[in-house]
Amino acid sequence: MDNYIVSALKYRPSTFNTVVGQSAITSTLKNAIKNNHLAHAYLFCGPRGIGKTTCARIFAKTINCENKTADSEACNECESCKAFNQDRSFNIHELDAASNSSVDNIRSLIDQVRIPPQIGKYSLYIIDEVHMLSASAFNAFLKTLEEPPAHAIFILATTEKHKIIPTILSRCQIFDFHRISISQIINHLQFVAEQENVTAEEEALNIIAQKADGSMRDALSIFDQIVSFAGSSISYKNVINSLNVLDYEYYFKLIDNFLESDYREVLLTYNEILSKGFDGHNFINGLANHLRDLLVCKNEKTLSLLDAGQKIKDKYKNQAQQCPVNFIFSALEICNKCDINYKLSKNFRLHVELALLNLSNLNAEKKKNNIRQNIEEKTEKKELKEDKQESEQKTNQEKIKTEIPEKKNGNLATQKSISVKEAFKLVNEKSEIIKEPEVKISKQEAPIIEEIISEFTIEQLLEKWSIYAKNHEEEKRLFTVLTSNKPVLTNNYAIEYRLKNTMQEIEIKDIKPQLLNFLKQELKNSSITLNFIVEEVKEDDTQKKHLFTDRDKYKFMSEKNPNLEKLRQQLNLDFE
Numbered sequence: 300m301d302n303y304i305v306s307a308l309k310y311r312p313s314t315f316n317t318v319v320g321q322s323a324i325t326s327t328l329k330n331a332i333k334n335n336h337l338a339h340a341y342l343f344c345g346p347r348g349i350g351k352t353t354c355a356r357i358f359a360k361t362i363n364c365e366n367k368t369a370d371s372e373a374c375n376e377c378e379s380c381k382a383f384n385q386d387r388s389f390n391i392h393e394l395d396a397a398s399n400s401s402v403d404n405i406r407s408l409i410d411q412v413r414i415p416p417q418i419g420k421y422s423l424y425i426i427d428e429v430h431m432l433s434a435s436a437f438n439a440f441l442k443t444l445e446e447p448p449a450h451a452i453f454i455l456a457t458t459e460k461h462k463i464i465p466t467i468l469s470r471c472q473i474f475d476f477h478r479i480s481i482s483q484i485i486n487h488l489q490f491v492a493e494q495e496n497v498t499a500e501e502e503a504l505n506i507i508a509q510k511a512d513g514s515m516r517d518a519l520s521i522f523d524q525i526v527s528f529a530g531s532s533i534s535y536k537n538v539i540n541s542l543n544v545l546d547y548e549y550y551f552k553l554i555d556n557f558l559e560s561d562y563r564e565v566l567l568t569y570n571e572i573l574s575k576g577f578d579g580h581n582f583i584n585g586l587a588n589h590l591r592d593l594l595v596c597k598n599e600k601t602l603s604l605l606d607a608g609q610k611i612k613d614k615y616k617n618q619a620q621q622c623p624v625n626f627i628f629s630a631l632e633i634c635n636k637c638d639i640n641y642k643l644s645k646n647f648r649l650h651v652e653l654a655l656l657n658l659s660n661l662n663a664e665k666k667k668n669n670i671r672q673n674i675e676e677k678t679e680k681k682e683l684k685e686d687k688q689e690s691e692q693k694t695n696q697e698k699i700k701t702e703i704p705e706k707k708n709g710n711l712a713t714q715k716s717i718s719v720k721e722a723f724k725l726v727n728e729k730s731e732i733i734k735e736p737e738v739k740i741s742k743q744e745a746p747i748i749e750e751i752i753s754e755f756t757i758e759q760l761l762e763k764w765s766i767y768a769k770n771h772e773e774e775k776r777l778f779t780v781l782t783s784n785k786p787v788l789t790n791n792y793a794i795e796y797r798l799k800n801t802m803q804e805i806e807i808k809d810i811k812p813q814l815l816n817f818l819k820q821e822l823k824n825s826s827i828t829l830n831f832i833v834e835e836v837k838e839d840d841t842q843k844k845h846l847f848t849d850r851d852k853y854k855f856m857s858e859k860n861p862n863l864e865k866l867r868q869q870l871n872l873d874f875e
């Protein structure tokens with residue numbers, strides 16, 4: 300295959316129907332030709348590489364075609380078309396205002412305008428980059444535009460409409476060209492690839508189309524570049540490597556990690572991204588874009604807002620189904636905040652990492668709440684069930700007692716009013732508990748419903764308490780709180796546990812229901828209540844009063860945790 304032919308030129312459309320992505324404009328132009336409603340001046344505006352000049356040329360050629368098709372397309376066979384296609388037409392003049400912006404250039408054009416065409420009805424003047432004309436050139440041109448000869452038609456093209464003076468704008472029919480959508484670019488690239496015997500993955504073309512940002516010319520030149528680099532087979536990996544684009548698989552992976560609250564994997568992934576030389580700011584913006592794309596995929600109505608090939612759309616749709624809308628909203632907010640404050644931050648890496656940690660935490664809280672909800676629902680259900688079965692169970696009680704009295708350490712033996720079915724279920728659940736510590740809370744809490752009140756001693760309480768603490772040895776801070784004091788038994792089975800400060804309270808309050816149920820079960824007493832009391836230590840109070848400055852707060856904290864000072868020294872931090 301020939302790598303030297305530039306695709307943008309080779310595949311430049313030569314009829315209105317082959318123009319990609321501007322169908323509204325081309326059909327209006329065709330109608331104007333068909334009905335002979337031609338204006339004297341047209342202005343084509345829009346970003347670069349989207350077909351303005353191409354359309355201007357097709358328009359010019361078609362106007363002069365001697366043998367137009369029924370669909371108002373140029374025949375490409377008549378003398379006028381041939382002359383145009385061979386670049387020797389005397390009727391069609393092109394001026395690039397970017398390199399011919401002076402009054403003199405315009406004056407010589409104006410002189411030409413007076414001369415009627417030799418063949419055909421119209422002389423056409425295409426002025427590209429018209430905003431580049433100098434002010435005096437604009438003024439000189441204005442006169443001609445006000446009173447053009449009957450045979451003259453001007454087609455002006457610009458990327459910057461706002462630079463055109465209003466007196467010119469008011470004399471032109473204005474056409475706003477739009478960016479070409481990614482899916483349209485992909486389709487066209489697929490067509491070009493087929494013609495050139497290149498095989499290309501849709502994901503690869505998607506990246507090219509994204510990078511081209513709506514410009515077909517850019518898309519085709521990137522395509523050429525990749526072909527010359529990768530040969531006749533373009534893969535997704537080729538493209539992201541040669542364009543230095545961040546693999547979107549990273550984003551998909553990160554979202555999965557966020558949903559699983561796996562912050563370790565998230566940090567490692569971010570490290571990998573940085574080590575490949577990608578910039579943190581671009582990364583966070585890319586992540587926000589990814590979230591936005593997921594959001595629009597949540598609903599069929601907004602699905603059209605995702606501009607991508609079908610394969611990629613499906614991929615987004617799949618992940619969108621895993622993401623709760625609230626999660627996406629919160630995640631977008633975190634990304635947005637990170638983006639806004641990025642430049643203000645002194646430690647870019649940490650700044651992004653903090654955002655990533657927050658993202659990893661979004662679902663963690665939700666998970667917790669879910670578990671709690673499950674517990675509540677389960678308990679409610681059971682309570683209802685219990686009410687119904689109460690009478691029935693009374694008769695069963697004796698039977699169960701004899702059936703499972705040997706399970707000394709289990710709770711089952713003591714649950715007087717549990718049906719056999721229920722009991723078996725519990726046995727099964729107990730074996731699950733060992734495998735899945737996460738569900739432990741819900742499963743353990745469920746069985747406590749019935750009123751069982753047996754006496755217990757403070758020694759028994761202390762023993763059970765320390766068992767519970769031991770079970771949580773892995774959770775260092777919680778373990779410290781649980782072992783920092785001893786529970787006190789007051790009247791009516793009320794247990795009090797004194798905490799040293801509110802930090803401890805924060806640490807322990809989440810596990811209160813779980814701890815309470817554990818004690819109820821282990822001590823076989825459902826009337827137990829548990830109260831955390833934060834001790835009002837006077838010393839702390841006086842200290843608090845002085846903790847106004849950052850330095851004081853730091854001092855107070857570092858006394859509690861000497862590692863803080865080590866960290867401060869290692870990072871070479873100081874107060875501002």
Ligand SMILES: [Zn+2]
Binds near residue numbers: 373380
């Ligand atoms: Zn023709």
